[in-house]
Amino acid sequence: xxxxxxxxxxxxxxxxxxxxxxxxxxxxxxxxxxxxxxxxxxxxxxxxxxxxxxxxxxxxxxxxxxxxxxxxxxxxxxxxxxxxxxxxxxxxxxxxxxxxxxxxxxxxxxxxxxxxxxxxxxxxxxxxxxxxxxxxxxxxxxxxxxxxxxxxxxxxxxxxxxxxxxxxxxxxxxxxxxxxxxxxxxxxxxxxxxxxxxxxxxxxxxxxxxxxxxxxxxxxxxxxxxxxxxxxxxxxxxxxxxxxxxxxxxxxxxxxxxxxxxxxxxxxxxxxxxxxxxxxxxxxxxxxxxxxxxxxxxx
Numbered sequence: 001x002x003x004x005x006x007x008x009x010x011x012x013x014x015x016x017x018x019x020x021x022x023x024x025x026x027x028x029x030x031x032x033x034x035x036x037x038x039x040x041x042x043x044x045x046x047x048x049x050x051x052x053x054x055x056x057x058x059x060x061x062x063x064x065x066x067x068x069x070x071x072x073x074x075x076x077x078x079x080x081x082x083x084x085x086x087x088x089x090x091x092x093x094x095x096x097x098x099x100x101x102x103x104x105x106x107x108x109x110x111x112x113x114x115x116x117x118x119x120x121x122x123x124x125x126x127x128x129x130x131x132x133x134x135x136x137x138x139x140x141x142x143x144x145x146x147x148x149x150x151x152x153x154x155x156x157x158x159x160x161x162x163x164x165x166x167x168x169x170x171x172x173x174x175x176x177x178x179x180x181x182x183x184x185x186x187x188x189x190x191x192x193x194x195x196x197x198x199x200x201x202x203x204x205x206x207x208x209x210x211x212x213x214x215x216x217x218x219x220x221x222x223x224x225x226x227x228x229x230x231x232x233x234x235x236x237x238x239x240x241x242x243x244x245x246x247x248x249x250x251x252x253x254x255x256x257x258x259x260x261x262x263x264x265x266x267x268x269x270x271x272x273x274x275x276x277x278x279x280x281x282x283x284x285x286x287x288x289x290x291x292x293x294x295x296x297x298x299x
Contacts, residue, residue: 003264005150007271011278014149014299015060018281021297022061025288033288034063035093035119035281036085040078041071041101050097053277060281063090071101078109086114092291093119093284116290119283121145121176130176133183139283144177146275147230149299151181151207154228154264159186163204167191167218167252168211173232177209198222208262210252220257229253229262232272 026032035057039050050066057064067081078100085094094117100106110118115125121141129138140148155162164186168174178190191201193212202208202222210218211232223229233252242248251268259265266272282299289296 002259002262004259005264005266005271007150007266007274010149010153011146011274014275014278014282015056017297017299018060018278018285021285021289025285025292025294026061029292029294031288031292032061032063032090033093033285034065034088034091035095035284036065036067036088036091037095037097038067038069038078038081038085039097040069040073040104043099046097046099053095053280056277056281057284060285062281062284065091073101073104075104075108078104079112082109082112086112086117091117092288093117093280095120095280115139116287119280119287121283122172127171127176130179130183133179135180135183139287140180140279141172141176142276142279142283143173143232143272144180145279145282145299147177147209147232147272148180148184149275149279150230150264150266150272151184151228155207157184159184159207162186162206163189164207164209165189165191165202165205166209166211167195167198167202168209168213168232170211173211177211181207181209212252214252215250216252216254218253218258220254220261223258223261225261226263227261229258229265230272231255231266231268234268234273 022033037050054064054066085091094113110122115123121139126138164181166174166178169190169192178188181188199222203224207228209230215235215237231251231253235250236247239246239248249269286296
């Protein structure tokens with residue numbers, strides 16, 4: 001019987017750990033974790049994400065600060081705000097919501113956030129720590145960190161003897177995901193659009209992670225019987241069965257057919273998605289514990 005992972009339930013359990021850790025830190029050291037979220041312009045999707053993040057931060061007991069800047073904000077003004085937040089001892093995590101308006105360069109802004117406050121895990125220092133296996137020193141970007149929670153809950157912390165295949169090599173997901181699997185002793189193949197006979201490579205995977213952005217690309221005959229399949233894709237496709245002009249969200253994995261072969265699989269929506277905000281909260285409390293000289297909780 002295939003297990004379909006309930007991402008919302010796993011995310012809720014991560015949030016419970018964050019809440020109790022937040023309370024413990026405040027009780028024992030007087031430190032309240034603080035998260036600052038910065039948004040520029042009026043992109044509706046970005047505003048929806050940001051309000052969800054701010055709401056969750058409040059629920060976790062954090063000091064939650066939101067800076068909403070007008071669309072015409074200059075590069076210098078945004079950089080000055082980040083510098084101010086870097087210097088603010090009450091803020092442990094800084095998140096600049098992407099994408100920024102076209103006239104702004106996001107990379108210099110992201111790299112100007114102090115690595116120890118970079119709760120998105122996008123700073124080159126944090127990316128480098130993940131790449132070199134220093135998982136206790138840096139902050140791991142949220143989506144791969146969330147996917148690894150599923151891996152650990154399925155296979156434990158030591159993946160010795162297991163083959164993992166990650167389809168996708170982006171800096172945001174594919175590369176850090178491969179590095180995290182490698183750090184847990186899996187034998188890892190990073191596959192991508194140029195991989196020869198991709199289906200054959202995937203069939204060797206005990207852990208198959210799809211992150212390419214191509215709707216339902218992974219078919220049942222790509223999946224090794226009994227594998228763990230993690231679908232990171234979010235694709236909006238036409239859904240005429242729901243009515244004219246209607247759409248639905250699907251992953252990079254053809255869920256219905258792959259679920260018959262895999263032993264554990266994540267759905268889209270409701271799999272990896274809910275984990276991203278949960279891991280953002282986890283990173284914030286980890287950053288607060290480190291700043292207070294305490295041992296952070298494990299997730």
